[in-house]
Amino acid sequence: MNSLKHNQAVDELNSSDPAVRVKALRFIKNNIIGNRTKKDLYIQLNVIPKLVKFLKSKDTADSQVQIQAAIVLGSFAYGGEENVTEIAKHGAIKPLLECISLQNDPRLIEAAARALKAIYKCPTADKNDIFADHHLRDLIALLNPDSLHPKTERERIASVHTAELAATIIARCCDTNEQQIQIANAGAFPALVNLLTCGFSKAQEAALDALAYLCRENPEFGKAIVETKSETSDSPVKIMLNLIQDKSSTMRLIAAKCLTHLSRANAIGEYSNDITLIVLPTLVKLLDEKGPVREEAPHVLAYLIRDNEELQKAACDSDAVPKLADFVTHVVDQESSYYDPVGDGDKLKENALMALAAISSLTDDGRKLVVEAKIIPHIVAAMSHRSYGIRAAACQCTRSLSRSINILRTSLVDAGVATPLFKLLSDDSTDVQATACATLCNLVLDFSPMKKTIMELGGIEKLVELVRSPDNTLRLNAIWALKNLVYQAESDVKETVMKVLTYQTMETLISDQESVEVQEQALNLLRNLACTKPIDIEEVFKGLSENKLMSIIENKLCWWNENEEIIKQVLYVINNIASGYERHKTAIMNRPTTILTRILKYMGHDNPEIRVIAVWVLINLLWTEDKSASSQVRVQKLRDLGFEDKVKSMTNDENLDVRERVKTVLNQFSQV
Structure with missing residues (x-):
């Protein structure tokens, strides 16, 4: 490459003549657009600091220098993550944000906004600067095309385009709840809702996208958006339901996405029929499109129907499964593209697998359709794919299918899922490991024919290794x-597990400092260890010691208003111990103030499930196979503590299960 002219262009940026600098900038711009090699060359020639210096200049005599500098920076930003890192390293983001102030030339504002859009396309770009000083306020102001005071039709179109850029930047800067809050507080909702009615499709799409991300997993903001009226007094939801019928497939997709996010945020319950009859069918039809629309549609569909049995059934009825299955079996893998660690074909396959996982997560009908589509071998093969997203999605599919005992014992066994799934416990991606671990939960249950295979492959040792992971999700799933x-x-089997895990490690997990969910599952492990036979309870007493076991129970019983799931699990542990030998019952009876009186208190808990378990504990403590003196003393002690009077007051409990258990207890008391 003849680099002489490129060196000369960089040198000309030092000229005192603005016309020479503009000419050099245009030369550089024309050379680097769409040319990765030229971009690398100019970065090596250290052009970025010069561009940043132009943006920082207070000399506004000729704004063309700043405009062209912003355009060139934007072009560099579209060159990849390394380029964005280089731009950020030289401090370009703050000057670009200064350029979007309304006091500047509208052409400079547009060029700077375009560059920022390119920078924030990079997932690793630091977004903190946008929330500092007045920058967010400036960005929100740009959402109103009239803020740039356009005088001609051409200027009007340019100002709408700038509003589109501003909305796109906002959509890429609300990753966290805190960011959502700051953007909302700056007045984004009215401005974005008004942009929905501007009549320019690209700006409307950008506004929809921003609104979708602002209400994602945020019921408060979902409701706030729904209650925001446009300047034409139209309801945002009605505007979106109109836009979802647009001739543009991109518009239909983003409108469906926004309505999906509002639905998931429980903000549009009164529109549930529209979600079922309009949004879902629209997403299924979009699976027939090409390009980015077809790629994202399964992702939105998966999010819409997740955890919703009714919508999953509707998706089954709309023939979504054959279309999604076709993507899994016939889409050709493609090389990676910019800012996408996998190719377009890979992303489509990943999203299709996630949608299939969602469709089959709650209904047997969905699972049956997936099996009938004959794609289970393809799902198993996907566990070895080069894309970590596809590997994780294949695990998720397997997890949904394994909820059917029949499929677990037939199709999944026939496809040989156990070995490739076990290998994923050692995957380079923590996300894949965590999803594989979650999938394994169903495969190691006692009725699973793959339990033995997993154990023979070293499953216990591997899971114990993952239990010590610093990652909360991985530790929880393990x-x-x-x-x-x-x-x-x-x-x-219990003995084998505890030899590897150790009771000390289980005790640590029961008091996990990072995750209450880990504590809950560790208590559930303790519950299962102390279940079925008195000899199993005895092993737990030996493994932890009676004092330590009772201390754990006493500590967790104090969680009255903190976590009901913890309370349930510790009561189940007590219940299992109470079903053991006399010495196991005695261990509980010897702690009247720290254990028994708290059980009595939980018999009056608001949660009927907790009341039921507490009464079951009493049933097991009262249970005796003989009329020995020790059992009579135990019954009298419980009577003296007020258990019999408490149970008598529960005979009209609103919960049938509680009432039935209460009858059993009263009968037991009456016999002694």
């Missing part, structure tokens, strides 16, 4: 899998 592995298991 302890969950171990809990399932010992559920209704033979004593020798």
